[in-house]
Amino acid sequence: MGAIPAGQSLYERLGGEAAVNAAVDIFYRKVLADDRINYFFEGVDMDKQAAKQKAFLTFAFGGPNQYSGKDMRVGHRHLVQKLGLSDVHFDAVVENLAAVLTELGVSGDMIQEVAAIAETVRNDVLDR
Amino acid sequence: MPDITFRGQTYTALPAESVLDALTRHGVSVPCSCRNGVCQTCTMKAEKGAPPAAAQEGLRDNLKQAGYFLACMCKPQADMTVALPTEVIEPRISAQVSEKSELRPNILRLRLRAQAPFLFRGGQFINLYHPDGSVRSYSIASASLGESSIELHVRIILGGKVSGWLAADVHVGDSVTLGGPHGDCYYQCSTLDQPLLLIGTGTGLAPLLAVIKDALLQGHRGPIHLFHGGRTAADLYLIKEMRALAQANANLSYTPCVVENTAQDAGYALGSPADVALATYKDLKGVRVHLCGNPDMVRSCKRKAFLAGAALKEIHTDPFEAAGGAVKPQAADAAAPQALQIPDRSAAAKAPQAAAQPAY
Numbered sequence: 001m002g003a004i005p006a007g008q009s010l011y012e013r014l015g016g017e018a019a020v021n022a023a024v025d026i027f028y029r030k031v032l033a034d035d036r037i038n039y040f041f042e043g044v045d046m047d048k049q050a051a052k053q054k055a056f057l058t059f060a061f062g063g064p065n066q067y068s069g070k071d072m073r074v075g076h077r078h079l080v081q082k083l084g085l086s087d088v089h090f091d092a093v094v095e096n097l098a099a100v101l102t103e104l105g106v107s108g109d110m111i112q113e114v115a116a117i118a119e120t121v122r123n124d125v126l127d128r
Numbered sequence: 129m130p131d132i133t134f135r136g137q138t139y140t141a142l143p144a145e146s147v148l149d150a151l152t153r154h155g156v157s158v159p160c161s162c163r164n165g166v167c168q169t170c171t172m173k174a175e176k177g178a179p180p181a182a183a184q185e186g187l188r189d190n191l192k193q194a195g196y197f198l199a200c201m202c203k204p205q206a207d208m209t210v211a212l213p214t215e216v217i218e219p220r221i222s223a224q225v226s227e228k229s230e231l232r233p234n235i236l237r238l239r240l241r242a243q244a245p246f247l248f249r250g251g252q253f254i255n256l257y258h259p260d261g262s263v264r265s266y267s268i269a270s271a272s273l274g275e276s277s278i279e280l281h282v283r284i285i286l287g288g289k290v291s292g293w294l295a296a297d298v299h300v301g302d303s304v305t306l307g308g309p310h311g312d313c314y315y316q317c318s319t320l321d322q323p324l325l326l327i328g329t330g331t332g333l334a335p336l337l338a339v340i341k342d343a344l345l346q347g348h349r350g351p352i353h354l355f356h357g358g359r360t361a362a363d364l365y366l367i368k369e370m371r372a373l374a375q376a377n378a379n380l381s382y383t384p385c386v387v388e389n390t391a392q393d394a395g396y397a398l399g400s401p402a403d404v405a406l407a408t409y410k411d412l413k414g415v416r417v418h419l420c421g422n423p424d425m426v427r428s429c430k431r432k433a434f435l436a437g438a439a440l441k442e443i444h445t446d447p448f449e450a451a452g453g454a455v456k457p458q459a460a461d462a463a464a465p466q467a468l469q470i471p472d473r474s475a476a477a478k479a480p481q482a483a484a485q486p487a488y
Contacts, residue, residue: 025439028440029434032434032435046434051166065166067162071161
């Protein structure tokens with residue numbers, strides 16, 4: 001992000017870390033309430049999971065986060081192999097993400113930008 | 129340039145280099161993922177030297193106070209000695225048994241006087257060491273300040289190693305060894321007006337009692353509601369005392385809950401304390417929640433309380449894991465046998481030489 005002037009990046013426009021903090025509980029709550037995907041989160045430690053959600057949101061908001069494709073693959077592989085994690089589930093997560101941003105009053109254009117960043121990890125998450 | 133000591137080896141950090149980068153550069157591998165202070169995978173504990181505030185961003189308050197920090201965000205200003213959370217050796221102290229009494233059949237009240245300075249928050253838990261090295265965790269029922277002893281409620285388990293020893297062989301005047309304290313199930317409201325919802329089974333009452341005492345001592349004004357449950361009324365204890373305390377404090381409510389109301393007593397709500405509480409309070413936005421006791425109850429209620437609107441960082445839990453289940457990873461709990469009201473916790477039993485994992 002070094003080349004982009006401060007205040008111009010998507011992350012800055014969204015409100016930076018404060019925006020992530022505002023979004024993380026709402027996002028996690030939506031995911032847990034969504035029967036299409038909540039079974040992937042059965043039995044996980046909620047505090048650790050919330051930290052991961054925060055890392056994901058920071059990434060999707062264009063913030064500082066060095067996600068590597070390898071992390072994404074290794075972290076989700078067991079879900080792909082054992083629980084059949086697939087495109088429909090990835091779509092559901094992105095849909096929830098967009099709903100959170102709408103709820104927080106974020107413009108449609110910026111929601112598109114966030115969705116586009118999230119899209120870049122689809123193939124890594126789905127291990128293909 | 130600051131030195132970083134880890135596992136007895138000392139490594140020099142470059143100016144403005146993080147603990148994580150310095151250790152990695154020296155070929156030392158520690159867990160990490162995002163490298164940006166978000167995912168908390170690289171959490172470590174400072175045993176010497178204070179971590180900068182920026183390295184503790186996002187951690188729970190009790191972990192901050194205990195010196196935990198994120199290695200990726202920690203640029204040390206001075207020398208530090210650091211450890212992985214799983215490798216922390218907890219300091220132990222001696223304590224003398226000053227009281228041993230029966231709260232009800234099979235539940236002991238122990239009061240211990242620490243023989244060295246021992247700072248704790250009421251509701252945290254300590255590890256109590258059997259002479260052969262076995263260890264069990266018990267929650268502190270004392271208020272954080274103003275009580276000269278550490279009060280524990282010990283359920284005596286048939287064949288229980290530590291509880292059986294405490295019941296049969298430990299007497300007033302004897303010394304025992306304890307370590308800790310651990311956990312974040314203590315009174316920590318953001319304001320004196322925040323509503324407090326306390327839910328516990330069995331000896332899960334102990335930490336909740338401490339939270340109530342601290343809240344009242346600090347002049348808490350918001351509503352406090354305790355739901356304490358057992359299978360039958362015979363599983364509950366301190367009922368009269370809790371009723372009197374609620375009578376004396378307008379903002380404190382107490383609902384004893386039983387699954388089987390054999391005595392047809394109108395003084396008890398019917399159902400598990402979690403079900404009764406969540407049926408009473410459907411919107412938990414802004415409410416601070418404490419959950420203690422049966423681990424299945426604690427886990428499912430944490431999720432329900434979060435979905436009902438409680439902030440995740442304002443839900444404090446103290447699951448009483450079975451000592452026998454220590455080898456079972458926490459995530460694999462779906463098939464766990466129904467073990468209602470088991471008082472001993474596994475965290476410390478898992479690694480007797482190391483501290484129980486902090487609350488995460």
